[in-house]
Amino acid sequence: xxxxxxxLHHGRQFGTLLGLLILCIVLWILxxxxxxxxxxxxxxxxxxxxxxxxxxxxxxIITAGIDLSVGSILAFSGVVLASILRIGxxxxxxxxxxxxxxxxxxxxxxxxxxxxxxxxxxxxxxMMSVARGAALLYSSGRPISGFSGxxxxxxxxxxxxxxxxxxxxxxxxxxxxxxxxxxxFGRYTYAIGGNEEASVLSGVNVKLNKAMVYGICxxxxxxxxxxxxxxxxxxxxxxxxxxELDAIAATVIGGTSLMGGEGTIFxxxxxxxxxxxxxxxxxxxxxxxxxxxxxxxxxxxxxxxxDMALKRQKQ
Amino acid sequence: MNNDIVLxxxxxxxxxxxxxxxxxVDFQLRKGEVHILLGENGAGKSTLVxxxxxxxxKTSGDIFFHSTKTEINDPKHAQNLGIGIIYQELxxxxxxxxxxxxxxxxxxxxxxxxxxxxxxxxxxxxxxxxLKVDIDARRLVKDLGVxxxxxxxxxxxxxxxxxxxxxxxxxSALTDQEIKELFASIRRLKDKGVSIIYxxxxxxxxxxxxxxxxxxRDGKYVGTHDIQDVTxxxxxxxxxxxxxxxxxxxxxxxxxxxxLRLEGVSNQHLHEINFSLHRGEILGIAGxxxxxxxxxxxxxxxxxxxxxxxIFINGKNEIITSPKKAIKLGIGYLTEDxxxxxxxxxxxxxxxxxxxxxxxxxxxGVVSSKKENEATQKYISELHIKTPGMHQKxxxxxxxxxxxxxxxxxxxxxxxxxxxxxxxRGIDVGSKVEIYQLMNKLIAExxxxxxxxxxxxELLGMSDRILVMHQGKISGDFPIEEANQEKILHCALxx
Ligand SMILES: Nc1ncnc2c1ncn2[C@@H]1O[C@H](COP(=O)(O)OP(=O)(O)OP(=O)(O)O)[C@@H](O)[C@H]1O
Ligand SMILES: [Mg+2]
Numbered sequence: 001x002x003x004x005x006x007x008l009h010h011g012r013q014f015g016t017l018l019g020l021l022i023l024c025i026v027l028w029i030l031x032x033x034x035x036x037x038x039x040x041x042x043x044x045x046x047x048x049x050x051x052x053x054x055x056x057x058x059x060x061i062i063t064a065g066i067d068l069s070v071g072s073i074l075a076f077s078g079v080v081l082a083s084i085l086r087i088g089x090x091x092x093x094x095x096x097x098x099x100x101x102x103x104x105x106x107x108x109x110x111x112x113x114x115x116x117x118x119x120x121x122x123x124x125x126x127m128m129s130v131a132r133g134a135a136l137l138y139s140s141g142r143p144i145s146g147f148s149g150x151x152x153x154x155x156x157x158x159x160x161x162x163x164x165x166x167x168x169x170x171x172x173x174x175x176x177x178x179x180x181x182x183x184x185f186g187r188y189t190y191a192i193g194g195n196e197e198a199s200v201l202s203g204v205n206v207k208l209n210k211a212m213v214y215g216i217c218x219x220x221x222x223x224x225x226x227x228x229x230x231x232x233x234x235x236x237x238x239x240x241x242x243x244e245l246d247a248i249a250a251t252v253i254g255g256t257s258l259m260g261g262e263g264t265i266f267x268x269x270x271x272x273x274x275x276x277x278x279x280x281x282x283x284x285x286x287x288x289x290x291x292x293x294x295x296x297x298x299x300x301x302x303x304x305x306x307d308m309a310l311k312r313q314k315q
Numbered sequence: 316m317n318n319d320i321v322l323x324x325x326x327x328x329x330x331x332x333x334x335x336x337x338x339x340v341d342f343q344l345r346k347g348e349v350h351i352l353l354g355e356n357g358a359g360k361s362t363l364v365x366x367x368x369x370x371x372x373k374t375s376g377d378i379f380f381h382s383t384k385t386e387i388n389d390p391k392h393a394q395n396l397g398i399g400i401i402y403q404e405l406x407x408x409x410x411x412x413x414x415x416x417x418x419x420x421x422x423x424x425x426x427x428x429x430x431x432x433x434x435x436x437x438x439x440x441x442x443x444x445x446l447k448v449d450i451d452a453r454r455l456v457k458d459l460g461v462x463x464x465x466x467x468x469x470x471x472x473x474x475x476x477x478x479x480x481x482x483x484x485x486x487s488a489l490t491d492q493e494i495k496e497l498f499a500s501i502r503r504l505k506d507k508g509v510s511i512i513y514x515x516x517x518x519x520x521x522x523x524x525x526x527x528x529x530x531x532r533d534g535k536y537v538g539t540h541d542i543q544d545v546t547x548x549x550x551x552x553x554x555x556x557x558x559x560x561x562x563x564x565x566x567x568x569x570x571x572x573x574x575l576r577l578e579g580v581s582n583q584h585l586h587e588i589n590f591s592l593h594r595g596e597i598l599g600i601a602g603x604x605x606x607x608x609x610x611x612x613x614x615x616x617x618x619x620x621x622x623x624x625x626i627f628i629n630g631k632n633e634i635i636t637s638p639k640k641a642i643k644l645g646i647g648y649l650t651e652d653x654x655x656x657x658x659x660x661x662x663x664x665x666x667x668x669x670x671x672x673x674x675x676x677x678x679x680g681v682v683s684s685k686k687e688n689e690a691t692q693k694y695i696s697e698l699h700i701k702t703p704g705m706h707q708k709x710x711x712x713x714x715x716x717x718x719x720x721x722x723x724x725x726x727x728x729x730x731x732x733x734x735x736x737x738x739x740r741g742i743d744v745g746s747k748v749e750i751y752q753l754m755n756k757l758i759a760e761x762x763x764x765x766x767x768x769x770x771x772x773e774l775l776g777m778s779d780r781i782l783v784m785h786q787g788k789i790s791g792d793f794p795i796e797e798a799n800q801e802k803i804l805h806c807a808l809x810x
Binding site: 185188194197200205 | 661
């Protein structure tokens with residue numbers, strides 16, 4: 001790809017990146033503490049959970065779907081993970097179970113959507129309630145804590161001076177980017193979202209691919225649960241409420257079209273950071289949480305408005 | 316004819332990122348004339364009329380409407396100026412009925428906004444009946460065939476009382492009979508003083524319906540002539556700037572082994588279909604709209620279920636449950652509707668061409684971009700796909716170039732049973748010949764082709780054998796020497 005083409009195709013991402021930079025500069029001017037290493041690492045750490053969930057959401061939205069159940073799946077995975085740790089079973093097993101629970105819930109979504117022919121909105125709305133209920137039931141409605149410290153590393157540890165959750169996030173993004181851009185599965189994900197019928201007629205196994213996309217989304221919610229549980233050193237059955245909205249927001253701000261067929265994984269990363277930086281900045285500035293909600297909501301709307309206006313201009 | 320000039324476009328230019336679609340083009344339209352716009356795929360015809368309809372904004376140039384300089388801001392504005400357009404790609408809401416589509420945005424309603432459906436369907440039906448086509452205004456558009464949808468578009472444009480009516484390849488999906496009806500309507504409109512801008516790649520029909528012709532080449536204005544002053548070959552050389560030898564470069568090869576056989580294949584659209592296809596053969600399939608031609612293709616390709624009967628591939632009885640399986644068995648299917656079934660419009664040229672072929676070009680699920688690029692480059696140059704690069708989204712290509720992309724998908728799939736449903740729809744004369752030559756090459760290499768087409772000259776020109784379908788049955792089977800237009804039409808009508 002020559003340079004011009006590169007910009008033509010990635011212009012959208014540069015736009016969001018520019019937005020993020022401007023946001024950072026403004027916050028830097030308003031609060032000198034903003035641009036310190038410790039604050040930036042703090043932002044990255046806090047963003048990592050939403051950013052990881054948003055990866056799964058990006059896959060789902062590229063297929064023209066939606067997943068409302070990620071927050072509930074996170075809670076369910078979290079309590080399962082914590083309960084396994086508490087009875088003293090090894091950490092890898094617990095993590096495996098956490099990811100597995102997420103994946104199974106996600107696949108269930110996928111099967112309902114493909115073989116059950118349910119609209120994604122409905123089946124994941126159902127799952128949102130079912131998984132939340134399962135988490136509450138499983139934990140009897142109480143937080144699960146009091147397990148050995150081995151899990152803590154995943155939240156407080158560092159690899160090459162970088163906090164572990166951030167490292168995990170980076171790895172997830174690199175893998176997801178590779179999958180979306182270089183593999184058959186990634187290509188099919190875009191094709192299905194762009195035109196499902198044409199994909200079937202091109203020999204794509206649409207049902208299998210879609211089910212897998214929801215499975216991945218669920219599994220990443222499970223991964224987010226691992227990190228969140230590690231950070232809090234306990235698992236809450238009411239964790240992750242409204243997380244689906246943050247993930248959808250990050251994805252959409254990052255340029256993924258709700259109509260499907262379009263979107264990039266790094267756009268989502270930038271989107272997640274815009275959300276994270278904004279929260280952090282508003283906290284630094286001592287803005288009340290009520291006003292924060294208004295600001296964040298407005299930013300989501302403005303970001304998408306600007307995006308659509310730019311797209312129209314290109315015509 | 317009246318010589319009043321209703322519309323003048325002067326020095327019109329339009330550029331897109333990486334493409335100059337129109338470069339200093341002039342165009343003039345008289346009252347009550349049918350003015351043909353002609354040019355190769357990507358010459359800029361659709362772009363020119365989209366500027367008129369307000370869908371695109373010109374980069375420079377002037378438009379005079381009844382000698383007053385006018386800026387056309389948006390489609391609504393164009394509509395108010397009395398400009399109606401039928402786009403190359405159909406623009407109907409498939410979940411609504413034909414009648415609702417015709418009056419979309421202008422529904423007859425009472426003061427409370429409640430739609431008067433009786434009036435809506437009544438008037439819609441009248442418009443449709445005026446076109447002498449058999450469509451129920453209450454039927455949902457998604458249940459109509461492409462040609463019927465096309466006629467709904469025509470009815471919709473007519474209902475706007477347009478003084479200038481633009482038709483971008485209206486006949487590309489129509490059968491001969493439907494074209495006759497359409498031409499009759501066009502003549503009636505002409506008599507009423509409506510001016511028509513008409514785009515088509517079917518050169519024969521231009522002489523039948525056109526008054527004047529303007530030719531574009533590579534976005535530039537070549538010339539305007541009265542249609543009686545030019546011949547077909549004049550037009551071709553104006554369009555492509557070179558001589559075109561043969562329209563149908565048919566080559567015959569030794570017919571090889573049987574590759575496909577259908578025995579008693581039936582489903583809700585098909586009744587007892589029997590035929591066999593051999594390597595080295597082009598089997599043409601004729602028939603009217605709704606005769607089951609496309610349904611036959613879909614059944615073979617595993618997209619529709621088969622209730623009874625057997626399909627044998629290379630002598631082996633196969634149950635084809637999905638297109639994926641069909642592709643594995645070496646079947647390729649170029650669908651008739653490129654927009655809804657052929658292309659993923661927001662993916663690039665490369666990604667579309669490669670979509671059915673990724674299994675061959677990937678290891679452990681990772682796609683080799685080298686192989687993809689090679690194949691894409693090959694077909695871009697072989698079929699002269701006009702695009703600024705292989706990463707251009709297909710939605711930004713001209714209609715004919717989109718069709719070439721769909722064609723490429725299957726040409727590089729190494730399928731040896733190729734089902735082409737209206738393969739040359741919207742493709743210019745020069746490129747058609749190139750596609751026919753590619754078909755020759757495929758059968759020379761031992762593939763077999765089933766070609767479904769509504770263009771009889773194409774069927775007669777390229778097939779080795781022609782089947783005719785009528786109401787889901789095969790009503791005629793002719794070796795090419797015995798086939799002619801009349802016989803085919805007889806069987807197609809079931810008489
Ligand atoms: N929105 C767009 N963005 C970028 N390029 C475009 C756009 N629309 C058209 N083009 C390009 O402009 C050129 C002219 O296209 P146009 O659709 O006018 O061709 P056409 O003469 O109608 O061809 P066809 O016979 O294939 O329909 C083509 O190269 C096409 O790729
Ligand atoms: Mg066109």
